[in-house]
Amino acid sequence: MSAVASKPSASPSAVTPSGSGRIFNFSAGPGCLPEEVLQQAQQDIWNIAGSGVGILEHSHRAKVYDKVLAEAEADCRKIANIPASYKVLFLTGGATTQNFMVPANLLAQDQTADYLTTGYWAEKSAEQAKLYGTVNEAWDGRPHKHAFIPSDDQIKYSTSGGAKPAYVHMCSNNTIYGTQWKRTPAVPAGVPIINDASSDIYSQPIDVTKFGLIYAGAQKNIGIAGTTLVIIREDLLQRNPRELPVMLQYRMHAADQSRHNTPPVFAIYMSGLVFKWILKQGGLEALAKRNQEKAKLIYDVLDGSKFYKGHARPDCRSLMNITFRVAPEVKNSEELDGKFLAEATKAGLDQLKGHRSTGGMRASTYNAMPLAGCKALADFMREFERKNG
Numbered sequence: 069m070s071a072v073a074s075k076p077s078a079s080p081s082a083v084t085p086s087g088s089g090r091i092f093n094f095s096a097g098p099g100c101l102p103e104e105v106l107q108q109a110q111q112d113i114w115n116i117a118g119s120g121v122g123i124l125e126h127s128h129r130a131k132v133y134d135k136v137l138a139e140a141e142a143d144c145r146k147i148a149n150i151p152a153s154y155k156v157l158f159l160t161g162g163a164t165t166q167n168f169m170v171p172a173n174l175l176a177q178d179q180t181a182d183y184l185t186t187g188y189w190a191e192k193s194a195e196q197a198k199l200y201g202t203v204n205e206a207w208d209g210r211p212h213k214h215a216f217i218p219s220d221d222q223i224k225y226s227t228s229g230g231a232k233p234a235y236v237h238m239c240s241n242n243t244i245y246g247t248q249w250k251r252t253p254a255v256p257a258g259v260p261i262i263n264d265a266s267s268d269i270y271s272q273p274i275d276v277t278k279f280g281l282i283y284a285g286a287q288k289n290i291g292i293a294g295t296t297l298v299i300i301r302e303d304l305l306q307r308n309p310r311e312l313p314v315m316l317q318y319r320m321h322a323a324d325q326s327r328h329n330t331p332p333v334f335a336i337y338m339s340g341l342v343f344k345w346i347l348k349q350g351g352l353e354a355l356a357k358r359n360q361e362k363a364k365l366i367y368d369v370l371d372g373s374k375f376y377k378g379h380a381r382p383d384c385r386s387l388m389n390i391t392f393r394v395a396p397e398v399k400n401s402e403e404l405d406g407k408f409l410a411e412a413t414k415a416g417l418d419q420l421k422g423h424r425s426t427g428g429m430r431a432s433t434y435n436a437m438p439l440a441g442c443k444a445l446a447d448f449m450r451e452f453e454r455k456n457g
């Protein structure tokens with residue numbers, strides 16, 4: 069069986085450097101994957117590690133999967149230098165499930181958790197926590213259209229009855245609004261920070277020890293939909309503020325090494341391949357450098373133009389999701405947004421439509437997006453402005 073590279077039906081001008089006929093996919097998630105990862109997966113679906121059986125068909129208790137899981141965890145730890153005092157879990161249910169697993173496991177009914185509401189997904193996280201205890205939105209970015217990240221003195225942590233919050237929840241990269249934390253917030257001493265890092269996990273160096281728990285749906289920077297990476301400090305496994313079904317207990321998933329039931333074998337295998345690819349790229353320092361270069365190509369166009377307008381305040385701009393539109397001051401700007409998207413798709417620059425809450429365009433430039441894709445988009449943006457500005 070050979071790897072089949074089918075061509076897209078249109079004949080776009082922008083195709084990836086491999087010459088495989090694949091176009092540049094700027095989707096916010098599931099996002100693009102490294103081509104060499106896809107090629108390896110094509111082979112392993114047929115027959116992995118000479119076992120005569122494909123990865124999709126192996127038992128989660130088989131030796132082949134033992135190795136896949138062990139290597140995925142070891143590489144995941146190596147990439148971010150995760151200390152032994154943290155457990156690495158591969159769970160299901162997406163980041164959305166973490167929105168309730170976090171408070172279910174870490175917040176007692178009579179406690180308060182502080183939420184830094186910097187975007188749509190952070191709003192969703194705060195809503196779910198209200199089912200389990202009191203939520204203090206220590207920052208609420210809604211009145212500011214989530215266009216920036218608060219400074220430390222704009223954040224109001226809870227102090228009810230002199231008690232510290234059970235934890236502080238943040239979302240390090242706001243996928244929809246295109247903002248990103250450039251620092252870890254200065255939370256009250258000893259309070260664990262819980263970070264939804266779904267859209268910037270492993271896109272730059274991360275100091276895991278600053279967090280109590282990090283979670284990330286894999287489908288943007290570290291794999292495909294189906295598994296969620298959870299990195300949890302061991303002491304937090306002991307909190308247990310209430311009785312929970314086993315599948316909702318972090319401590320059970322930790323004890324059973326992420327296979328209490330049949331895990332999403334293929335999704336975890338894919339994360340394993342992406343981790344190996346990250347290490348091969350030179351790790352997080354190297355990826356961060358490339359991601360900065362990529363984003364700069366596009367932000368430079370925004371900065372040099374009155375035709376486009378970015379959503380995020382420049383000092384809070386995301387390196388992963390670049391949100392912009394044709395400036396409202398330009399005549400027929402909304403129509404031009406539509407024209408931009410249609411022409412970009414034809415040119416092989418796909419899935420650039422912004423989320424309905426921001427409108428306009430969003431270019432997601434996750435780890436696997438090559439520099440050539442960002443360059444092609446920047447060139448397209450300049451040309452579109454020249455023709456329509």
Ligand SMILES: Cc1ncc(COP(=O)(O)O)c(C=O)c1O
Nearest residue numbers: 097162163164189243266267285
């Ligand atoms: C920052 C962030 N958190 C949470 C989610 C929801 O993730 P999932 O679909 O894996 O539940 C997303 C999805 O785009 C996201 O970008």
